[in-house]
Amino acid sequence: MTEVSMFFQRLLSNAAPEAAAAVAEYTVDELARAGQTTVRNVRAYQDRGLLSPPERRGRVGIYSGEHLARLRLISQLLERGYSIASIRELFDAWAQGRDLAQVLGLDQAIRGPGEPEQPGRLEFAELQAIFGGDLDDAVLERAQAMGLLQFAGDHLSVPSPRLFAAGVELYRAGIPLPALFDELESIRRHVEQISTGIVQMIVGHLVNPLLQRSLPHADQLEGLSAQLLQLRPLVEQVVEAELARGLPVAANRELSERVHHLLQGFLQRS
Numbered sequence: 001m002t003e004v005s006m007f008f009q010r011l012l013s014n015a016a017p018e019a020a021a022a023v024a025e026y027t028v029d030e031l032a033r034a035g036q037t038t039v040r041n042v043r044a045y046q047d048r049g050l051l052s053p054p055e056r057r058g059r060v061g062i063y064s065g066e067h068l069a070r071l072r073l074i075s076q077l078l079e080r081g082y083s084i085a086s087i088r089e090l091f092d093a094w095a096q097g098r099d100l101a102q103v104l105g106l107d108q109a110i111r112g113p114g115e116p117e118q119p120g121r122l123e124f125a126e127l128q129a130i131f132g133g134d135l136d137d138a139v140l141e142r143a144q145a146m147g148l149l150q151f152a153g154d155h156l157s158v159p160s161p162r163l164f165a166a167g168v169e170l171y172r173a174g175i176p177l178p179a180l181f182d183e184l185e186s187i188r189r190h191v192e193q194i195s196t197g198i199v200q201m202i203v204g205h206l207v208n209p210l211l212q213r214s215l216p217h218a219d220q221l222e223g224l225s226a227q228l229l230q231l232r233p234l235v236e237q238v239v240e241a242e243l244a245r246g247l248p249v250a251a252n253r254e255l256s257e258r259v260h261h262l263l264q265g266f267l268q269r270s
Contacts, residue, residue, distance in 0.1 A: 024064060024065035024068070025062050025063070025064065026062070026063040026064075026067070026068065027060060027061070027062070027063070028042055028043070028054070028061055028063065030063075031063045031067060031068060031071065034068050035068055035071035035072055035075065036075070037071065037075060042071065045071070045074055048084060048088060049088055049091075050070070050074055050084070050087060050088055050091060051067060051070055051071065051074075052067070052070075054067070074087060077090075080217040081217050081219060117159075117160055117161065117162060118161075119150075119157050119158055119159050119160075119161070120157070120158035120161035120164065121152075121155055121156070121157065121158070122149075122155065122156040122157075122158050123155055123156070124155070124156060127149075127156060130168055130171075131171070131177065134176070134177055139177055142181055143181075146181065146184065146185070147159055148160075148163065148164060148167070149164075167180055167184075194239065198235055202228070202231060206224075206227065206231075207224065
């Protein structure tokens with residue numbers, strides 16, 4: 001779940017103050033007055049699933065403090081430019097524990113421009129032809145556990161063809177599969193740590209000031225989405241530049257140490 005989604009989860013869950021949790025009862029007229037709206041609106045929100053039905057006591061519907069808190073939240077969202085449909089979708093996602101980024105229109109900004117990578121298809125015979133005798137049950141289990149391969153009926157699905165192709169080339173260059181798996185697991189841990197730091201920096205300096213204690217306007221979310229979309233390639237550029245800087249530094253260090261040991265051994269034997 002994204003930081004922005006977590007913010008909205010907290011905001012929505014805290015929308016009902018302690019007073020709303022207290023034992024408070026309202027008729028529909030009293031609820032409308034307390035929520036500074038009309039009976040017609042209350043019934044409309046109820047018909048559209050934004051408000052749960054009241055408790056029936058004979059012919060009278062009795063609403064609670066939770067109804068009042070939800071009614072006030074609906075009013076706040078409407079004032080900030082959200083449509084009835086988007087509020088309904090937001091409430092449904094909240095109730096189901098789904099990621100709110102998609103509902104808020106921020107999912108594309110978080111994923112970045114372009115279409116997500118499409119899974120590839122691979123026959124088991126093709127996999128055997130690539131890895132030969134190195135392909136055993138342990139390798140298949142580890143590849144599945146890491147999300148590199150998935151069994152899909154009579155064939156295999158490759159979630160990331162780019163990652164798989166890179167692994168195949170490294171294997172053909174002479175790097176054993178266990179070493180490739182180990183290094184990929186290490187890379188993922190480091191990348192997740194870097195990603196967390198970057199997201200926390202962006203949220204702390206750009207998102208939090210916009211979302212301080214109150215629901216943002218719909219147009220503010222559009223502006224935030226555009227800003228995140230612009231920042232995504234810049235962040236990737238920084239990571240790529242640092243990787244380009246770090247690889248030769250690491251290569252020179254490792255190779256220099258290796259050559260140093262070889263020369264030292266040669267001199268000792270001489």
